Amino acid sequence: MTERSWLLLLYSLPAKNGALRLSMWRQLKRLGAVPLKTSASVLPDRQELHESFQWLAQRLREQGGDATLVRADDIDGVSDDEIITLFQQARTADYEDILKDIRLLLPAKGKKSLATSEDREKLATRFQVVRQIDFFDCPKAADVEMLMRRFGEGATSDKMKTLSIKNYQQRTWLTRPRPEVDRVGSAWLIQRFIDPKATFVFANDPAAHPEALPYDMVGVEFGHHSDHCTFETLLNRFTLDDPGLKKIAHIIHDADLGDGRNGTQEGAGLLAIFRGWAQMGWTDHDILSRGCDCFDALHRQLSNRTRKNIKKQ
DSSP, rough: OOOOEEEEEEOOOTTTTTHHHHHHHHHHHHTTTTETTTTTEEEEEOHHHHHHHHHHHHHHHHHTEEEEEESSBTTTTTTTHHHHHHHHHHHHHHHHHHHHHHHHHSOOTSOOOOOOOOHHHHHHHHHHHHHTTOOOOOTHHHHHHHHHHHHTTTSGGGGGOOOOOOGSSSSSEEOSOOOOOHHHHHHIIIIIIIIHHHHHHHEEEEGSSSSSSEESSSSSSSOOOOTBBBBHHHHHHTTTOOHHHHHHHHHHHHHHHOOOSSSSOOHHHHHHHHHHHHHTTHHHHHHHHHHHHHHHHHHHHHHHHHHHHHHOO
């Protein structure tokens, strides 16, 4: 099992200072820290989190409290797995709060959503805030993403507006880490058919790279719209009319949305491969590079099949 290091903030607060206690609770929650016993909180050992704990410790001392910041590879009485479980439980609760509010605004079957674009934006922002502190990829995040996609159905933004490829050259494109079928397929589509000199970065928060174009993330222009996956959105927005690409779109749609609309099976194999590479410790860029090779081969095979069928007719 991978060895982990943790940051422990041990602190004491002045008696009868409720305002400081409330402020401390809010700051720890914002950072994504979880409590260990009464007056200790823990975060993964990362530089940016170390700096945040240092700042919080200094603030506590300035207001009459006391704080000690400790870096530990082993915490007596609690295993790494038990600490990770605490993080998963905390993030599950955060995601459940968002899910509850999404469900209140979801349209009834056969009805259009009455939610405003402001409602969608607020929920998308809340989701991204939790994703930033979801250090161990809580599975509940996928449930939020799925409902957010449904939540966006019927939105009347500029999603149908066609775009000119020449305006999207030599750009940086951003998506979430650990790319799977839709993210890899969309990156392949961008690099092969839209922006040949595209570069790609991976982050959960688009604000971390304001110069980049985010894709396949909740609440962004190049993402899921109505019942379309991101790959389909890109095809439509850039009017890419290629029979092989349309077949790949069907495969990615079925693998990513899981609704079986197109009756394809190939995407399940691609999904297993990409997830396997991630479990083997491959970097996001390695998965993207090798995944693009897979889509090169798939496009060639599907395009050849299409041409043969046309000749037979």
